[in-house]
Amino acid sequence: MAEGADMFSLREVLVAFKGCLSEQQEVRVDPYLEGWKGLVRFLNSLGAIFSFISKDAVTKIQIIEGYRNSDQREKYLTIQSMVEYELSNGLVDLDKRSEHPDSGCRTLLRLHRALHWLQLFLEGLRTAKEDAKTSVICSDSYNASLANYHPWIIRKAAMVAFYALPPRNTFLENMNVGTTEEAMAMLGDALPFICKVYEITEDLYAQHKLLGLP
Template identity: 35%
Template sequence: MGVKRKAAAAVLVLLLFLGSLWLQGGLDYHWDSCLKGSNQNNKLHHLFNSSEANGSEGPPVLEGCPGQTFQASLLLSHLLDAPAYDSDVLLQPYLSSWDELVKFMDALGPMVGLISKEIVSKTSIIRQLAAATEEEDPEAELGPGSHSVNPVGTEAGPKSGSGSESPAHREAYRSVRSMIWVELDRGTVDFHRQTESGCRTLLRLHRALLWLKLFLEKLAENAVAGGRLRSPSELCREAYKNTLANYHSWFVRRAAELAFIAMPERGFFFKLVCVQDQEELSAVLTRVVRAIEEVYDRTQKALEENHMLDLP
């Protein structure tokens, strides 16, 4: 009995260790106007939910999934609300997308659920920074109704040395680009050491988003004629090797691969997304992946333009 208890305790310690290192040292190097933004969002919603996508009658709007905590319909809605202007991403729907992705990961079992707790810690950092900025200027509007944050390439932007906060400063955490502008202007971002800046935190979430995008993309694939559908465990491991493994130590990579062994079988994902078979799963996940890709590409461009893809 004592041996069993020791073994169980060892497994628990490993799980907690894996979860904490996943983002702390894994996603790290150790383990134009409001109206224009609204029009852009409406265009994306129309593209993903109408016949414009393929020239025929478009797919139906995703319905809610009774009895499930994770809702693919909510995830898609948040993702479609995130793009703004020509090349920006609104942080409020971006973080809401992560809230839904966390529910998705939690549903996959305790191993992946522990990883999701680190995702929550990262989204909390950005939300706390936004809240702190709002407290500094209670009249600042940090929600989707803000008007004064301008997309890259326009005349307005953060101005250094002024006696008072510029509108962009007051709305620093409204979008990815406004956050980048203000944190660079304030000297919050450090290119040589670790800090809890919003930009550094966003980069960690950005890397994790690519992992999940590739996993869902592979899960949506149909079997080739005469072939078999690969297991979710195999697909998740492959997506991991192509993304997060590049930033993980040898030990973390081995522990992560052990975590994927416990991944549920494909039938579980049918129930999770409320579909009957692989064809229906593919239809839903393809739409989600396309929406993730739009958000990912915009974030990638903003980080790359500001030389932030390698923040320590």
């Protein structure tokens, strides 16, 4: 089946996150954003009620793409160079968000938090028993990650959305890589790269005390 522009492709996400890591173990911004565009299509495939997350992710992607298309584009080549540049030039609001609410560091942190949820969710899908409920996997992953940063009304809406998710096998077949077994294998290939990108970013932000940016 041909893959449309708006159709989720796990294979594309794998390729993008695999291309994120440089030889120096720095995280390249362009493939990171491409991977996220694939994950947005994944969120959209879960139903319209997930748009509260996917629309926010699209906004964040566009902000960082703006930096990559600016005169300072080279400063935003990797997450490491972005952090160094913005901190060195006072472009990050460490205690408030009035002056630089759309700094690259703050914007990417929001994507980073959501990536943790999706990482946990996809890993849960891969390792769960065949009769496991997708809704439980998704809600457990959400509560262990992104829920910590959402107000009550958003958390409530998310829980309602999770209950509408299809059974695990149907869900895996909808990943557009073939059979359930092929989807499982593809997840097994993709997740180490997603996890590595997440861990490197987490360590970088922790080192510079940026994980709690307002």
